[in-house]
Amino acid sequence: MKTGETDPSLEGVQDTDELVDRVERRKPYEPYLEAKLGLRNHWYAVFFGTELAEGEVRGEMVCGERIVFKRVSGVVYALEDRCPHRGAAFSARPECYSANTLTCWLHGFTFDVRDGALVEIVTEPGSKLVGKLRHKTYPVREISGVVFLFIGDMDPPPPVDQDIQPKFLKPGLVCHPVARNKSRANWRLAAENGYDAAHLYAHRNAGLFEQIDIPVPLSTFPSRKDHVTEVDGDTGPWGIVKFDDINIWHVEVDGTHVTAPNVNPEQSHDNWEIEVGLFMPCGLEVDYFPAPGVLHFEWYTPIDEDHHLYMIAHAALCEGSDEEAAFRKRCEEELAPLVWRDEGDPNVPVGDGPSWGFNNFDDWGREQMHHVYHYEDFWHRERLFRPDYIVLRWRMLVAARMRGVQTWGDWAPTRGWSPDGRGYNPNFGPKARRGEKP
Amino acid sequence: MKTGETDPSLEGVQDTDELVDRVERRKPYEPYLEAKLGLRNHWYAVFFGTELAEGEVRGEMVCGERIVFKRVSGVVYALEDRCPHRGAAFSARPECYSANTLTCWLHGFTFDVRDGALVEIVTEPGSKLVGKLRHKTYPVREISGVVFLFIGDMDPPPPVDQDIQPKFLKPGLVCHPVARNKSRANWRLAAENGYDAAHLYAHRNAGLFEQIDIPVPLSTFPSRKDHVTEVDGDTGPWGIVKFDDINIWHVEVDGTHVTAPNVNPEQSHDNWEIEVGLFMPCGLEVDYFPAPGVLHFEWYTPIDEDHHLYMIAHAALCEGSDEEAAFRKRCEEELAPLVWRDEGDPNVPVGDGPSWGFNNFDDWGREQMHHVYHYEDFWHRERLFRPDYIVLRWRMLVAARMRGVQTWGDWAPTRGWSPDGRGYNPNFGPKARRGEKP
Amino acid sequence: MKTGETDPSLEGVQDTDELVDRVERRKPYEPYLEAKLGLRNHWYAVFFGTELAEGEVRGEMVCGERIVFKRVSGVVYALEDRCPHRGAAFSARPECYSANTLTCWLHGFTFDVRDGALVEIVTEPGSKLVGKLRHKTYPVREISGVVFLFIGDMDPPPPVDQDIQPKFLKPGLVCHPVARNKSRANWRLAAENGYDAAHLYAHRNAGLFEQIDIPVPLSTFPSRKDHVTEVDGDTGPWGIVKFDDINIWHVEVDGTHVTAPNVNPEQSHDNWEIEVGLFMPCGLEVDYFPAPGVLHFEWYTPIDEDHHLYMIAHAALCEGSDEEAAFRKRCEEELAPLVWRDEGDPNVPVGDGPSWGFNNFDDWGREQMHHVYHYEDFWHRERLFRPDYIVLRWRMLVAARMRGVQTWGDWAPTRGWSPDGRGYNPNFGPKARRGEKP
Ligand code: FES
Ligand code: FES
Ligand code: FES
Ligand SMILES: [Fe+2]
Ligand SMILES: [Fe+2]
Ligand SMILES: [Fe+2]
Incomplete structure (x- = not known):
């Protein structure tokens, strides 16, 4: 299947308003609708x-698979986080007798994390299983401070840079972590929301606008198909980058005037231009945000059907360690608090006032949509409008280019995901059972 | 289908004890057993x-449908609480730019709440959807301070007074709100429990009896079929009103003497008489309670299969505003605390002692029955006795007269109903996520 | 079906390592794999x-059935904890008007707990149901301070001593309760874990080893089939008792030396010997633990598919009441705190340090395995090793000897089991609903 781009019935149509009409009814992106649990055979942040x-161990769930990570001599390795003996999660109580090994806390099966080989069993030294059993490993790459994991069965896996936002790979880039949160929404809703610039409207009262004086429109979208560039080579990265020519700065709603934040009525804001791209499997790049010269990256890595990892990083090109140190300091002190706060004032409505980060609101908003899409099949009932053209393009691109659809396979939805958003926590133990956050 | 009343095999039988025997085995009320989610094409409090x-917005779930309400110029309007664009709940973050409109916080679709017309889109002013899209609205009526909503597809809906307890419609009635709570039981168990006077026994230790000196029997029920009046015209309201002639004031249980509250052994209580009616879809009227001259109303509006809205109001005929003010003051200070307290002493067993309201106990009791009826099919396994005759009459009436059975339709059971009874709360946001009650 | 013992393909094979290989692939214990909810027609602690x-009432769930207990003249009786009238749980609000009776709090149906006969109805004295209705009763026996219940339909039930660990029946035995907890794992995982001595490794940092100076190996298991005695008469008790000849005191793991607790490198520990048996339906006996001369008993009674009652008792032979009093004092002050603490320090990792009891860790560990076995079918995917021979023997014994498999029957999985482990609590009421432990 090729992308919607080559669909003959769309040939010659340029107007995004008309394109939404034509595409919405046909929904030429069926595989995308099936990819609840993520895309298979892709790399994920x-x-x-x-x-x-160094030497530490942690567990994560990605696309429904439970995985344990360990860093050895600077390199991150990953194994299935389920002991082949009787299923215990290594990460629930990590044990390491040596740099290269990870031992199961229950009966002492000990694996070399680099290749998954069973190297000893503490409780039956010299077992005949030693040297025979090999535990499942996952490919891992670490790039600019972000750890990427390959979920799939291609061997060897495709190059990691085919699944990363192109600007993230720029030489000299310094990337600074901002936030990493487990959010309660399907990953596709998160990706679509991150890219959808019409939802800027919902951010208009964000505290960020009090801190930095850049005008941001109520909405912004492309009027023509050729304002969307599809990055669609044979090998990836695959993504879409848009150039918005319609910016909404003012609007009259039933007699009330609504103005975008930081808009100066005396000035034209027509030179406002932020380039935004969304890349497979689930990475956003924004050039610039939240301040000129700063790249903003997001990832919406599937955890399971109902949750995603929401990762945010800021980046800039830096020359030398002094510039890097200055950038990191600026991130910590100025930029990161604008986009994410771990504790806002719960008495202030979400997104209103300075207590919440700009992107905390997205986390909340995506959760609002999840129920209707996941359980009430809003995928087939939504009523899209012109700014959603880029969402449709994204869906068609993913449907055409994905290397596979992830399914539960030999895993099951993990119990313990709870309404408080605690999620899969392999360290979940007596402490958590007393009702405290682990 | 006509009601059980006309069943030939029951002809001539008058004794309620015998009637329970004959009806119980045949269960001639199958549609009632299917109405888990409520009756369709009825009005609900x-x-x-x-x-x-004025100008406020709130969300509620009724019979599984999520609905948003707004008051404009004194009139309450209702819309589906699910934006046709991408499913957001308007009520999660209400936005109003004008008296007549409601705007979706996510991308600014703006509707006239009076007719559901899309009047503007903030993020694409002048969209071609404006004037074309019409969002689902629900009929609403406000009577004596209670807001009634029509769930169904009859157009026009039947008159609201066909679904209201007749005494509630008396001219000159002043109705005062007492409580509104989300309870964890199917609505049918609540209605049956509210009407079933044999469960008075369970209330015998209620604090109310310490406050007011009316004797209340351990149980009370009709001996003969003709002590039950079926209000069963062609158009509704449909209900049953009973006249109990058997009152149990004393009983000997394996050697122990049990006496009803406030019973004076020197006096006869044979003149004790309270008229109780249960009306479709789910309204109780009690004349009188908790004190002579006071009408007591209850509604058990279905929320979903496992929860109902439990509303309680007191009412009296008043002439002039002074009488009304005096009645409302009496409700606040004397009557309401007798029947409902929001915070009882959790160390005192339910219903014993003065800490709990009379009807708090019902809330607890219904929850106790829900599991066995809903999951263990007690509808077909219960073993009824003579006082349950009125329950059977109610079931037969509903089965014969209901305008339809509600099903999930294009809605799904909403996630987020939690064991703490917090229920569907469209305002559920970061505050609630930190484990606090919103 | 006879036990795996008589399987011809295993004839003559003695080495446990080879036996694991041969048996693991064939899994000759299918009925065991079906017994999620427990064994039917057995006695349970x-x-x-x-x-x-005396005179008290309590509710419990066993093998998915909800049961209410009352003690009358020293004897414990048990009834179905679901009123035949409309399903209320008697134990939710126990009412007793006389020693022999239990009254339903909702409409006053009153039963003789000794035979289940309906003796009166408070709300309809002299009902024609009285003397006709008989409620389901359960056989109960109380032995050495432990109450056993029969789940099944054999009438009469088999003698209780066919379902009890033999050493528990020794004349003169004084048994002292240590702990009774509701744990979140299937009962079979608990039984296997309790018996599996290779998991001793996981306990190596337990606080117990700081308190008492007995060396305990990292692992211990039998090398030969004839080191396992199958107690397998025609009538029961049925169980297996093992004699471990391989004890692991030291092991080298990828260059690190791991030593068992309290091991003196100067001494031989070859005389270390603890006899452990596992008996149907779910009872462990350890001779000795946690100190020489003390018998340690455990039971893993199924509650539902996801939970079990974890009961622990210590016992000793005592002559006279002085010896008994001294033993009970020692249990309270010295022994019980070693194996179970109700409140450990949640900041200390499980099992490390002195804050947690030895068996608290088992409770945690079993929960870790439950998800993978129950939802990811690890019963068919586990990869066993030599020390698991005894687990396979146990499974084959149970499959061959069980009197039946328990199913949900006319019960349903009870809602209200919550992630905080509160479980089925028939006393669950307003207090619990406010988020406090009832
Ligand atoms: S479960 Fe990991 S070693 Fe046994
Ligand atoms: S979801 Fe309501 S406007 Fe987009
Ligand atoms: S439910 Fe027990 S007496 Fe009615
Ligand atoms: Fe956003
Ligand atoms: Fe009541
Ligand atoms: Fe253990």
Whole structure:
């Protein structure tokens, strides 16, 4: 299947308003609708390198698979987080007798994390299983401080840079972690929301606009198909980058005048231009945000059908370590608090006032949509409008280019995901059972 | 189908004990057993008018449908609480730019709440959808301070007074809100429990009996079929009103003497008489309770299969505003605390002692029955006795007269109903996610 | 079906390592794999006699059935905890008007707990149901302070001593309750874990080893089939008792030396010997633990598919009441705190340090395995090793000897089991609903 781009019935049509009409009814992106649990045979951002020190162990769930990570001599390795003996999660109580090994806390099966080989069993030294059993490993790459994991069965896996936003791969880029959160929505809703610039409207009261004086429109979208560039080579990365020519700065709603934040009525804002791209499997790049010269990256990595990892990073080109240190300091002190706060004031409505980060609101908003899409099949009932053209393009691109659809396979939805958003926590133990956050 | 009344095999039988035997085995009320989610094409009490001020917005779930309400120039309007664009709940973050409109917080679709017309889109002013898209609206009526909503597809809907307890419609009635709670039981168990006077026994230790000195029997029920009046005209209201002639004031249980509350052994209580009616779809009227001259109304509006809105109001005929003010003051200070307290002492067993309201206990009791009826099919396994005759009459009436059975249709059971009874809360946001009650 | 013992293909094979290989692939214990909810027609330990005083009432769920207990003249009786009238749980609000009776709090149906006969209805004295209705009763026996309940339909039931660990029946035995907890794992995982001595490894940092100076190996298992005695008469008790000849005191794991707790490198520990048996339906006996001369008993009684009652008792032969008193004092002050603490320090990792009891860790560990076995079918995917020979023997014994498999029958999985482990609590009421432990 090729992308919607080559669909003959769309040939010659340029107006995005008309394109939404024509595409919406036909929904030429069926595989996308099936990809609840993510795309198979792709690389996913999982955590920041700073979150795993030398010799440390951590567990994560990605696309429904439970995975344990360990860093050895600077390199991150990944194994299935389910002991082949009787299923215990290594990460629930990590044990390491040596740099290269990980031992199961229950009966002491000990694996070399580099290749999954069973190297010893503490409780039956010299077992005949030693040297025979090999535990499932996952390919891992660490790039600019972000750890990427390959979910799939291609061997060897495709190059990781085919699944990364192109600007993230720029030489000299310094990337600084901002936030990593487990959010309660399907990954596709998160990706679509991140890219959809019409939802800027919902951010208009964000505290960020009090801190930095850039005008941001109520909405912005492309009027013509050729304002969307499809990055669609044979090998990836695959994504779409849009150039918005319609910016909404003012609107009259039933007699009330609504104005975009930081708009100066004396000035024209027509030179406002932010380039935004969305890349497979689930990475956003924004050039620039939240301040000129700063690249903003997001990832919406599937955890399971109902949750995704929401990762945010800022980046800039830096020359030398002084510039890098200055950028990181600026991130910590100025930029990161604008987009994500771990504790806002719960008495202030979401997104209103300075208590919440700009992107905390997205986290909340995506959750609002999840129920209707996941359980009430809003995928087939939504009523799209012109700014959604880019959403349709994204869906068609993914449907055409994905290497596969992830399914539960030999995993099951993990119990313990709870309404408080605690999610899969392999360290979940007596502490958590007393009702405290682990 | 006509009601059980006309069943030839029951002809001539008058004794309620014998009738229970004959009816129980045949269960001639199959449609009632299917109406888990409520009756379709009926009017339901949803909230008190005082809970929605001019210009305010609130969300509720009724019979599984999520609905948003707004008051405009004194009139309450209702819309589907699910934006046709991408499914957001308007009520999650209400936005109003004008008196007549409601705007979706996510991309600014703006509707006239009076007719559901899309009047503008903030993020694409002048969209070609404007003037074409019409969002689903629901009929609403406000009577004596109670807001009624029509769930169904009859157009026009039947007159609201066909679905209201007759005494509630008396001219000159002043109705005062007492409580509105989301309870964890199917609506049918609530209605049956409210009407079933044999469960008075369970209330015998209620604090109410310490406050007011009316004797209340351990149980009370009709001995003869003709002590039950079926209000069963062609158009409704449809209900049953009973006249109990058997009152149990004393009983000997395996050697122990049990006496009804406030019974004076020197006196006869044979003149005790309270008229109780149960009306479709789910309204109770009690004349009198908790004190002579006071009408007591209850509604058990279905929320979903496992929950109902439990609304309680007191009413009296008043002449002039002074009498009304005095009655409302008496309700607040004397009557309401007898039947409902929001915070009882959790260390005192339910219903014993003065800490709990009379009807708090019903809330607890219905929840106790829900599991066995809903999951263990007690509808077909219960073993009824003589006082349950009125329950059987109610079931047969509903089965014969209901305008339809509600099903999930294009809605799904909403996630987020939690064991703490928080229920569907469209305002559920970051505050609630931190584990606090919103 | 006879036990795996008589399987011709295993004839003559003695080495446990080879036996695991041969048996693992064939899984000759299918009925065991079906027994999610427990074995039918067996006796189960439910609570300690001290937990039910004369005249008291309590509810429990066993093998998915909800049961209410009352003690009358010293004898414990049990009834279905679901009123035949309309399903209320008697135990939710126990009412007793006389020693022999239990009254339903909702409409006053009153039963003789000794035979289940309906003796009166408070709300309709002299009902024609009285003397006709008989409620389901369950056989109960109380032995050495443990209350056993029969789940099944054999009438009469088999003698209770066919379902009890033999050493528990020793004349002169004094048994002292240690702990009774509701744990979140299937009962079979608990039984296998309790018996599996290779998991001793996981306990190596337990606080117990700081308190008492007995060396305990990292692992211990039998090398030969004839080191396992199958107690397998015609009538029961049925169980297996093992004699471990391979004890692991030291092991080298990828260059690191791991030593068992309290091991003196100067001494031989070859005389270390603890006899452990596992008996149907779910009882462990350890001779000795946690100190020489003390018998340690455990039961893993199924609650539902996802939970079990984890009961622990210590016992010793005592002559006279002085010896008994001294033993009970020692249990309270010295022994019980070693194996179970109700509140450990949640900041200390499980099982490390002195804060947690030895068996608290098992409770945590079993929960870790439950998800993969129950939802990811690890029963068919586990990869066993030599020490698991005894687990396979247990499974084959149960499959061959069980009197039946329990199913949900006319019960349903009970809602209200919550992630905080609160479980089926018939006393669950307003207090619990406010988020506090009832
Ligand atoms: S479960 Fe991991 S070693 Fe046994
Ligand atoms: S979801 Fe309501 S406007 Fe987009
Ligand atoms: S439910 Fe027990 S007496 Fe009615
Ligand atoms: Fe956003
Ligand atoms: Fe009541
Ligand atoms: Fe253990």
